[in-house]
Amino acid sequence: MTSTTDRLAIAIVTFNRSTLLGELLESAATMHGSPYRVVVVDNASTDDTSEVVESFRERFADGVLVYHRLATNTGGSGGFSEGTRVALEEGADWVWLMDDDVEILPDAMERFEPWMRRFQVLHGRRYDVNGSPFFWQAKFNEFLGVPLPYTRKAFNPKGYAITNSGTFEGMLVHADIVRRIGLPDPRFFISWDDAVYAWLASRYTQVAYVDAYVLQKKREQKQINLGLRHLNDSSPLAKYHVMRNRAYVGRYFDAHGQLNRVGFALGTALTFAKEVFRLIAVERGLKGVGVLIKGWRDGRTIWRDRSWRPMPPLD
Structure with a gap:
């Protein structure tokens, strides 16, 4: 069988x-x-x-x-x-x-x-x-x-x-x-x-x-357990992309008719807040806030890219 x-x-x-x-x-x-x-x-x-x-x-x-x-x-x-x-x-x-x-x-x-x-x-x-x-x-x-x-x-x-x-x-x-x-x-x-x-x-x-x-x-990894979820430490590269890539998430949601711009903006702000909390609670400092802000700003380029398309199906 x-x-x-x-x-x-x-x-x-x-x-x-x-x-x-x-x-x-x-x-x-x-x-x-x-x-x-x-x-x-x-x-x-x-x-x-x-x-x-x-x-x-x-x-x-x-x-x-x-x-x-x-x-x-x-x-x-x-x-x-x-x-x-x-x-x-x-x-x-x-x-x-x-x-x-x-x-x-x-x-x-x-x-x-x-x-x-x-x-x-x-x-x-x-x-x-x-x-x-x-x-x-x-x-x-x-x-x-x-x-x-x-x-x-x-x-x-x-x-x-x-x-x-x-x-x-x-x-x-x-x-x-x-x-x-x-x-x-x-x-x-x-x-x-x-x-x-x-x-x-x-x-x-x-x-x-x-x-x-x-x-x-x-x-x-450095980690704290919040009960409903764990938070690990993260590299500067990860910090940057977690904010920049919000734009990619939004583009995919938009391409599939699921983007609520007000709700998504709130979600992005909450993501930023979570990452700042990660810095304070897991990494014991605020070093990395600048990287988060840069990622957030650089996401605007992705939003403005008129040539952007989702990944195509393979069929």
């Missing part, structure tokens, strides 16, 4: 974290059931990433491990776009997108399989660095244009919740949905790309968050 996981490709984006990448590849090599492809997108790393990948070549069957090195660092957004493209070119029916700072739990595909028979876009659960359960929870409020947290009670008695947002730290997407909505948009570089991608998918299919553990986080 053919399994729904038979043509599942894992698409990993990495940049200068070869040790973490090696741990992830080890988990991919030892998981129950072999993935159809393991596509490693190297965002022009300057460490020993290529050597680490090659050291795993014999751990996988012929043709399973695909190393795709980019000439420049295109950010997570560009990496996931390329990883998805390569996976589909390799003949994958499913693409499981993930950063290099997680490990795959041995029985992950077994846990996903029953849900894959029902949904075409899935998120499983993960354990945090310390082994505690991590509850990723976000659902777009379309008036504000921001994903807001919901509670654990969102899981219904059957063990899943329907959402319209997502994360590339574990999003599993069927190839038919990719063909319909296009590749992840590399123009985001980092931030908001995954939330928007799941939102686009939700316009055509149900996006499910399932109560099944499939990943383990490996990279430690």
Whole structure:
């Protein structure tokens, strides 16, 4: 009997974290059931990433491990776009997108399989660095244009919740949905790309968050737990793009007739306030406010770009 996981490709984006990448590849090599492809997108790393990948070549069957090195660092957004493209070119029916700072739990595909028979876009659960359960929870409020947290009670008695947002730290997407909505948009570089991608998918299919553990986080970050959500520290690059890319979110909402300009402006102000709170609560200072303001201002160029179009479908 053919399994729904038979043509599942894992698409990993990495940049200068070869040790973490090696741990992830080890988990991919030892998981129950072999993935159809393991596509490693190297965002022009300057460490020993290529050597680490090659050291795993014999751990996988012929043709399973695909190393795709980019000439420049295109950010997570560009990496996931390329990883998805390569996976589909390799003949994958499913693409499981993930950063290099997680490990795959041995029985992950077994846990996903029953849900894959029902949904075409899935998120499983993960354990945090310390082994505690991590509850990723976000659902777009379309008036504000921001994903807001919901509670654990969102899981219904059957063990899943329907959402319209997502994360590339574990999003599993069927190839038919990719063909319909296009590749992840590399123009985001980092931030908001995954939330928007799941939102686009939700316009055509149900996006499910399932109560099944499939990943383990490996990279430690400064973090505070607010109950309904966690806040991590972030780099200046992430701070800049979280504000600049609000314009991309708005353009996508507008293209699909969902943009409420008053509500979206309020959502952008709330996003700025959240990022300032992150600075104070997690990073213990206000260094970074200028970067947030610059990102907000630079988003105006995206709003004014008359040539801008959404990513095209692949069909």
